[in-house]
Amino acid sequence: MERRHTDESAFESWLAATLERLDPAMAWLGVVWALVVGYELAVELTPDARQVLMVVGWVAWAIFLLELLAHLVVAPNRLRYLRRHPLQVVGVLVPALRILRFARLLRLGRALPAARVVTSSYRVAGTARRLLGSRLAYIAALSAVVIVALAELAYLFERGAAQPVFDSFVDAVLWSVAVVVAGQGSPVPSSLVAHIAMLAGFAWGVGVFATVAGALGAFFIDERRERAEREPQPDVGGQ
Secondary structure (H helix, E strand, O other): OHHHHHHHHHHHHHHHHHHHHHHHHHHHHHHHHHHHHHHHHHOOOOHHHHHHHHHHHHHHHHHHHHHHHHHHHHOOOHHHHHHHOHHHHHHHHHHHHHHOOHHHHHOOOOHHHHHHHHHHHHHHHHHHHHHOOOHHHHHHHHHHHHHHHHHHHHHHHHOOOOOOOOOOHHHHHHHHHHHHHHOOOOOOOOOHHHHHHHHHHHHHHHHHHHHHHHHHHHHHHHHHHHHHHHOOOOOOOOO
């Protein structure tokens, strides 16, 4: 019994070390998956191209599933791990719903593609957090992820509207940039989800502006303090 416990501990240690070594590769796989999701939304695909992207998507999903199972094996508390990584779990469950054809059963419509957009964007954000040491660089990368994700969601739901406001995915991206960077929501989308995406873009833009302003203020305060420390102090006693 003791030997079996020792073998399990050794396996878990090896698995944890393997997951740590594979972490950069998994991060970049998340980026590739996000690009596949965006390309599927933005481009009218031929049957052959759709087949290739479907295979790529399922291979990525299988790898993500194995990653999740491995993390559950080495996690001290599996339920807590699932609670702390809900989007990772959703990213694994969404393709499973497609396999089981729950989309037709539950009438989810475009909810499943939207979930793929959210979960793939979440993985790209995790990649930026791992690779970028600078806080401002991370915020800039995360803002780019948000802009593309909002554009994908708005384009996805506007595409089925009675009077869509976007002629192409490029129009949706330009609209999303204007929403986040300039606080401009024109043209106003007609679908509810696109409206929610627009409001989320406004909120993100305000939050980024406040964060950057605070960082710049702290930088100038630190610069002034360092300059004052370097300057020679006047002799108060006059001796």
